[in-house]
Amino acid sequence: MIDLTLDVQRASRCSSLPPDEKIHTWVISALSSQREEAELAVRIVDEDESRQLNAQYRGKDKPTNVLSFHTDFPAELNLPLLGDLVICAPVVEEEAKQQGKSSEAHWAHMLVHGTLHLLGYDHIEDSDAEIMEKLETSLMAQLGFADPYTPLDEAG
Template identity: 65%
Template structure:
């Protein structure tokens, strides 16, 4: 069992946001067996803040669903800091609707996805993407959430 210290900051009033407990459950699922202790900050933002951060750090001038900022600590510093996730509530809500997903299921996917990034997983190369997507699908299934990569047209 992983020990997670979670700080949730809410800078958006967009409806449909999960509780702190839900966020902790989802992040904890991604951490389980991969990290014993972790400190994680999750900031829920509006589209303007997401767009600004996405532009500044990724060179993309649009809001995005989740940004991951791993803690950049010297290797000899033994602290449990994992990093920060910035999740845009409006983008998550819009994507859930477009992809015909339950809002909580899409939030869970974004938290798991972002947490895996903080743990070093990536999806730039096809082989990496396959590993990360398979892991996300397994973790979400363990939480009772269907495959997030199933095509929208096959959803009810």
């Protein structure tokens, strides 16, 4: 069992945000084979805050679905603090509609995806993207969701 300390901050006007219990479940699933103890924050925001952070840290002047801010402590400190996830609720909701997914499935995917980034996974190189996507697909299946990378015309 993973000992997870999770701080969920709701700074969004969206009314259809997932409950803390589901956020906890989705984060735990991504941590399941990686950590015994973890601490992180999930901040749910609107477009303005997401745009500002995305511009400041990634040089992209637009809101984005999820930003991951990994802590950079030396490994020898052995601290459980992973970092912070910032999720833009309106972007996640719009992407779910565009991709023909349930809101819940897309929220789960964004939390799994962001948590994997905090664990050191990335998708910059094709080989790394393949590893990360396979893991995401497996975790989503364990949570009862379809492959998040299946194109709409194949999803059925």
